[in-house]
Structure formats: C-alpha cells, structure tokens
Amino acid sequence: MAQLLRVQNFNVSSDGYGAGEGQTLERPFGHADPEAMFAWAGATASWPRRTDPGGSRGLDDYLTRDHGRNIGAEIMGRNKFGPQRGPWRDHEWRGWWGDEPPFHTPVFVLTHHPRPSFALGGTTFHFLDADPATALAAAREAADGKDVRLGGGAATIRAFLDAGLVDTLHVAVSPVVLGGGSRLWESSDELLDRYHRDVVPSPGGTVTHHLFWRK
Template sequence: MSKVKVAAFSFSLDGYGAGREQSLQDPLGRDGERLHDWFVPTRSFQKMSNKEEGTTGVDDDFGAQSFEKLGAWIMGRNMFGPVRGDWPDNEWKGWWGDNPPYHVPVFVLTHHPRAPVTMAGGTTFHFVTDGIEAALERARDAASDRDIRIGGGVSTIRQYLKARLIDELHLAVAPVLLGGGESLFAGIDLPELGYRVIRHVAGAGATHMIVSRG
C-alpha cells in the first residue's frame, strides 16, 4: 500500500532542520550543510554524481532506502529555490542541474502559478497553488501504488504533520548544534497526533529514527 513519508530528513540535535541566515550561497542557513555530513560520503549519494566509490553501512542503507518505491515527491517552494514572490522568468529550474535526483513527478507548493518544468531523467516539476491537500491528491494520482515523499523544507513537513497526513518519517539526527533556525517540532505534539518512535539505529554520522503514525 502506498505511504506518504518523510525520508532521510536531517535535523540538528537541538531540533533545527535549517540554520539561521538562509541565502542563495547557504540554502540551509549558517552551518546547515553540516546536517548532511552523514549522507554525503555514502555510496548512495556519490552515485548521484556518477561516482562509484562511497561508504557503506547503516547510513548508506538508510540513504538508499529513502529513494526506493517512490512515485512522486512534494516539496515547498523554498526547497525548490531561492526565488520569492512572482516568478520573474522561467530561468530558475532548481538547485540540481539538468538531471535532478527525483526521476518522478515533483509537486512544488507555491502561491504563484507557473507552467510545469520538464527535466532530464523523468523529473517534471508541477507548481501547486491550492494547498497541501491538493498537492497530495495530485501526487497520489501520479504515484499510483508507489510512495509519496514529502521532501521539505521544515515548513512543508510541519504543515503535513499538523494535518496528520504523513504516515511515516525517517529522521536523521545529526550530531550538530545550530543554536537557531527553522525548528522542526516546536509547538507540535507528536504523541497527540498519533506518532510514535518504532525504530532507532545509530549510524556513523547520524542516529536514524523511524516515526510512525497509527
């Protein structure tokens, strides 16, 4: 059965999914890139850059699993790129170059309409202006019996959590203190929403937590 899930989402020990002062140069904010130090060395990540080498083990296993059985993604506009307000043109097509790592339809939450953007490798970005439920309905249609991944950023995950629309989260707790930024769980009562930790595994670079609803 298809799941709506968060996978390989990294946050700091003090609870932030992005740091302070996000910018074009630092899209995850000050020191935010350190959240992904567990994933970058892995074979799964290196394969995205057509490299054969990389570490194996727990971190690589969770990284690889995060891309399995996916039929669609949903992400916020901040994750898609730094452009704010009305789209000035169609030049910006994401952070990832001509062949993004998604290879399935991606639904981008935004308040500003834009025509779909088709990229190499099977990725098409669709821009959804009528809310998280509408994006999820379109993603379900696109994914069929495969899973839907809520890709972030923090605000997008929080919206879907509060609406109880996420079935499962794989969270990678990085051994990093950011001191501020975008808090993942502030003001959200996960047990009240029906979530509980069902598994936790220590990797070389992060502790992996599986949180499930129901």
C-alpha cells in the same frame, strides 16, 4: 497496498532546525553547514552524487538508498526549489538541482505563485497553490500507485504533520546546534502521541536516526 506519504532522509540539527537563517542562492541552508548535517549520507555507497566507487554499505546505506524505493512523486515547499520569494521574477532559473535533478518523478512545488510546469532530466516540476490534502491527492494521482515522498523543508513537513497526512518519517538528527532557522520540532518526543518511534544511532556517523510510523 496503500500509497504512503513518507519523509525520507530529512536532516535536522540537535535543536530541531532543518535549515538555518538567511537562505540565499549561494547558501540553500542559510547559516547551517550542510556538510555537517549530510556527511552521514555522503559517506554511503548509494549516495546519488558519489563520484568514486567506494562508500559504506552498512546501516546508513540502507537509509540512503531507501530515498527512492517505491516513490512515484515528491511534494516539496518552494524553498527547497529555490530562494526566490513572492512573484517569480525569473522563469529561466530552474531550481537548485541542476540539469539532472535527483528525483526522476513528478515533483509538486507548493507556492502561492504558480508557474508553468517543466521537465528536466526525467523530473517534471509542477507548481501548486494548494492545501496539504489537495496537494497530496494530486501527487498520489501522479505517483501511479507508488508512494509519495514529502521532501521538506521543515515548515512543509509541519503542515502535513498538522494535517495528519504523514505515514512514516525518517529524520537524521545531527549534533550541530543552529539556534534559529526553519524548525521541524523542539523535540521528536512531540510526535509520540501519534507515532511509534525507533531511535538508532548511526554506527558510522555522528547522527542519530529517528524513524516514525503511525500508531
């Protein structure tokens, strides 16, 4: 079985933004309200940060729990790791993900400012200054035969799409309008020259799931 590069559970607004403008330490999604975009996943039984035993087990749960299935590594852009720009001023701060990051695999953070790797609660963060194909080769090697997840943000996904490297994408489109920020697409129709697409409204939430795989 080939090692796929998969985008899983990436959330965008109805106008195609994965995050709003003005990302800060306190607001990882800038002016976007993450609750409005992620509520569909937070309502499911498989949501990793769930603290009570409930949650739905219908369609949205299939999508939520697929996030980690057969994933051996993740690639993310620097802005998914933290809000710092330019040279690192603070190596002590170790990302937005707390002491138990939800990845539990090697994670490759793309940045023009590499820094030493470190391990945190079963996740190892590596920092790479590399083009998409080189980064993917490193992640595949680390994934030990499993698939690689492309975690975002939008600019990172665009770069890998433009390089023709993405095998499957799941994008949840929420009805909120952001008007600005980090944009994945103007319309998901842009991918139809290269991908098949299923469009599936969430029965329990307000989002519409867009599922793509290569033609």
